[in-house]
Amino acid sequence: MHKLIIGNWKMNGTLAEAESRARAIADGAKALAKVALVVCPPLPHLDVVAQALGESPALLGAQNCYFAEKGAYTGEVSPSMLVDLGCRYVILGHSERRHQMGETDEVITKKLESACAAGLIPIFCVGETGAERKAGQTEAVLLRQLKSLDGLRGKKLIIAYEPVWAIGTGLVPEVADIVAIHTFIRNNAMNLPQPPILYGGSVTAANAGAILAQSEVDGVLVGGASLEPASFLSIAAAG
Numbered sequence: 359m360h361k362l363i364i365g366n367w368k369m370n371g372t373l374a375e376a377e378s379r380a381r382a383i384a385d386g387a388k389a390l391a392k393v394a395l396v397v398c399p400p401l402p403h404l405d406v407v408a409q410a411l412g413e414s415p416a417l418l419g420a421q422n423c424y425f426a427e428k429g430a431y432t433g434e435v436s437p438s439m440l441v442d443l444g445c446r447y448v449i450l451g452h453s454e455r456r457h458q459m460g461e462t463d464e465v466i467t468k469k470l471e472s473a474c475a476a477g478l479i480p481i482f483c484v485g486e487t488g489a490e491r492k493a494g495q496t497e498a499v500l501l502r503q504l505k506s507l508d509g510l511r512g513k514k515l516i517i518a519y520e521p522v523w524a525i526g527t528g529l530v531p532e533v534a535d536i537v538a539i540h541t542f543i544r545n546n547a548m549n550l551p552q553p554p555i556l557y558g559g560s561v562t563a564a565n566a567g568a569i570l571a572q573s574e575v576d577g578v579l580v581g582g583a584s585l586e587p588a589s590f591l592s593i594a595a596a597g
């Protein structure tokens with residue numbers, strides 16, 4: 359299976375920057391037959407990025423959606439609106455939404471279900487905080503978060519293991535720890551077909567090779583290092 363290299367651009371950049379970054383990635387993607395690329399720009403940049411990617415093998419994802427299909431939800435965006443814009447993927451359960459926007463497991467579960475129903479492939483993020491890790495609660499936290507998948511047997515989705523303490527910090531778990539946790543997730547996410555499991559948190563061109571070399575790692579979810587096309591493409595080249 360091709361390794362999946364997903365860029366989460368978060369809330370960064372202008373429309374013009376998004377367009378030129380997408381063009382550079384579209385160009386670079388042609389030479390990368392061994393990996394599958396996905397980019398997740400901010401919502402207002404999705405349309406321009408979709409045009410810039412054109413027929414490139416790099417695909418489009420969003421960073422969030424709401425669970426309702428339509429109605430009086432000021433400021434929200436439905437899964438089918440994302441499909442309309444050309445999105446194939448949507449990131450859900452990211453730690454920044456769990457911890458900064460107060461999204462609960464219950465809300466994330468509903469979002470996962472409606473994204474799948476609309477035909478999007480969720481990139482479902484799970485991971486423990488530094489305090490939870492120190493307290494020996496990593497597995498309990500992951501089991502609680504993975505319960506969001508209980509109603510999604512048979513649905514196409516991706517799991518991203520993103521330890522919160524590794525996101526944007528430059529800290530990365532030992533490769534052996536990543537492998538152990540991916541194995542734990544694989545044994546406890548009972549969805550069939552088995553979802554790909556990605557690692558995310560301070561992935562760079564320097565550490566991507568060692569992480570992607572593990573058969574238990576199906577790809578990476580990249581934040582900061584996905585903003586420079588050259589660094590994103592060299593992470594992809596390591597896959």
Ligand code: PGA
Pocket residue numbers: 366520524525526527558559560561579580581582583
């Ligand atoms: P980072 O972010 O690569 O900047 O650590 C990863 C993520 O939040 O998906």
